[in-house]
Amino acid sequence: MLHNQLFNKRENKDIRQMKNRGYSIKDLEVLSGVKAHTIRIWEKRYELLVPERTDTNIRYYSDDDLRRMLNVAMLVRHGYKISKVAKWDEERINQTVLELSKKKASESDFTDRLILSMVNFDNRSFYNLATEIIDSLGIENAVAKVFFEFFVRVGTYWQVGSVFPAQEHYVTNILRQKLIAEIDKLGVSGEKNATILFFLPENELHEMSLLFYSYLAQKMGYNVIYLGQFVPWDDLIKIQKKVNVDYVFTAFINSISKTELENYLESLKELYSKQKVFITGWQLQLHQPRLPRNVKVVKDYHEFKRFLR
Template identity: 45%
Template sequence: MSTYSIKDLEQLSGIKAHTLRIWEQRYNLLSPKRTDTNIRFYDDDDLKLILNVALLNDNGVKISKIASMASDEIRNEVIKLTERSLTHDDQIHALTISMIEMDEERFDKVLSGNISKLGFEQTMLNIIYPFMSKIGVLWQTGAINPAQEHFISNLVRQKMIVAIDGQKRFNGGKKFLLFLPEGELHEISLLFASYLIKSKGHKVIYLGQSTPKDDLLSVYKVHQPEFLLTVITTSPSAEYAQEYINSLSERFSDSQILVTGYQVIGQDLTFPSNVRQMNYIRDIKEMLEELSEVHQEK
């Protein structure tokens, strides 16, 4: 069982710690435990409850009414709400609850419902990708445990592979070599980039997780791609990210290198002329649209 500070609850639910304390005192919504050194903490049940409470409260249900409801009643109301709500924040909230509960059936229902309503690409851009970015940061800070993060990542990965396999084959276009650095296992952004690139009619050479430098070079020599794309979430660490980017620039000087990820965005890095920082997955989408415009002009 995971443990959470009130700051963790704030980050996951979006409810200010001050408000949580008021609800705790006035409505007995939460039951914090204490460590041997008298430090307050919360468990999974507390987190699930406050996520459900937050979702209902954000949709106009008064906290006094929520406090009078049994836990099963709260959960059922949340399920009804997420089935009919179209707001992105509510759907992200529902996925967060599914992650905490490790409820595969509920997660799949939420995801499939959104794909049916919005289409795969818009679901990824507006719901799944923001959700995964949020979860990645929370995992980094220890607010959620690796098992929860892996549970959701694998479910999303399965959906993405199916979507990628369903893409039509096109002749022509540019070649993109997609890979993650050695030790890097967070693959969702790379998979979504693969989906977007293929959807625009370009060719993808996909190497995936933890690619050794020598393997990367061998594949590069065979395919000579115009673009390389990588995502740096945890490895290399911020301390070595600049060195890694410089080495890519020198080794693959004839190609444009696209880099993004937690260790890149917002960091104090210098990018060589053949390296382009992608702040968000939408940047990749916009770049692909630019390539399409250039191709059409020709």
Template identity: 60%
Template sequence: MKTAGYSIKDLEVLSGIKMHTIRIWEKRYELLSPNRTDTNIRLYDDEDLKRLLNISLLTKNGYKISKVSQWNDAEIKDTVIKLTSSKTSYADYIDRFMFLMVELNTVGFEKLLNEVLSEFSFEDAHFNILFKLFERVGTYWQVGSIFPAQEHYVTHLFRQKLIAEIDKLGSSEAGKRTILFYLPENELHEISLLFYSYLARKSGYNIFYLGQSVPFEDLEKINAVKEVDYVFTAFINSIPPDELEDYLIRLRECFPKQKVFITGHQVRQNNPALPRNFKTVKDHHEFKKYLG
């Protein structure tokens, strides 16, 4: 008996295929064979997910589900390999990364990451593929609820690549202003923060990087001894709208003269009222315009 652990909603999030479509394919073509709980809830295993990810890649590239449904796993896999050996879109790369994550294929994942970084610019690769990869499995960079082992490995790999690129830029001596980068307390997913700090460093700004889970008291202490011109932070973990707005008010009191940039899933979702010196950052293109 196979081990089951994914709900149909998990499959929708991970594959990008709507639950309604999965149900139709399952009934009409018998593509998947989930277990069911005592209350008749579908539960799928890794093999179901891998098969769906491959089928998703094929159907997004024009293959008819009626045809693909007649193939066995080997035929599906061979077709995917042939397809991905040709020029691949952003979405195709994301699907391939997802499959390798499920398989815990660390060698394949790193090989594909290097392929992406050679195919696209560093910025395009991160914003259009790597960020979207983590969005696929939930909010920005929050994949731990489904893939704890894979998430740790992948995050570590991306973090290494980002830090290496930042190190290549060296320290800024151009006399441009200083930007403080940090994440609020209990915010641990810092990849997007590192990416934006990379953009700032590349534009010649001095970077004061504090990283993840910074207590507010530490910000107050730092502000008393370190002069910064801008502050950049992100809100990713779930937070009630009123708590987010209260935090922003405290942040303005701490940095009344600096321009404060904020980004993240919670900012987009809650659309909080912003103090006058605050600015939301939608994406890296917008932030680069602010940097000048």
């Protein structure tokens, strides 16, 4: 019993040390996509990284180690031999990554570079890269093929503790600004003479998908009423009485039970009984809820555009 207590105290101390000083090998595995076993081999065989160790000999890694690992992982995925890359200094590794990024600007490469800028809180690089991605792919493909995939990966990292909330908020705000700027360029036409109400339920703060779908609707000539995050149910009731809408769109990303979700959808059907209600979000994939007759799940932006034509 006493032995277990002492072991747990040492283990907790190790965790505190790693959190205060750097990253665990599991963090490097999750962020780089390289298995921990492979990282250890690269350390032993090529001296790629030289980690610090806790009092009980557990590895932990610095920001510089993480940057090196992310860059090397990217190069190896593109066919460079680890035995050669491991001998390069940081300047050559960084330069090769930059050259590769210019030549092979795939969606996966863009996502890797976004992750690296986020981890480093490199505001200029992240902002400029987001601009480059939009200019290269167009806003629709940039969001659907890169930014959404980026947030999926960030969500995974957050769950395992490799990314902390401030990092997610920081990059979300930059990409949110980009989307709002694109929406502003469209102006307000409402040429289709139809109105779509966009909102997120109470306790729902993840706004990127809602902004993107509102952009698509506005681009297609719909009149968009955008309420944004955390809309109380009482406000929806008041709006329903004052504003005539043809469609309603909402999303469910934050954790919610299947029962709560189905009850909310049923209430939404009653409130907007004459409108088509579009819904999207991870919780729908997770729970596969029973859908009221006027509620439609939107699987991707191509499907949404087909609905609106």
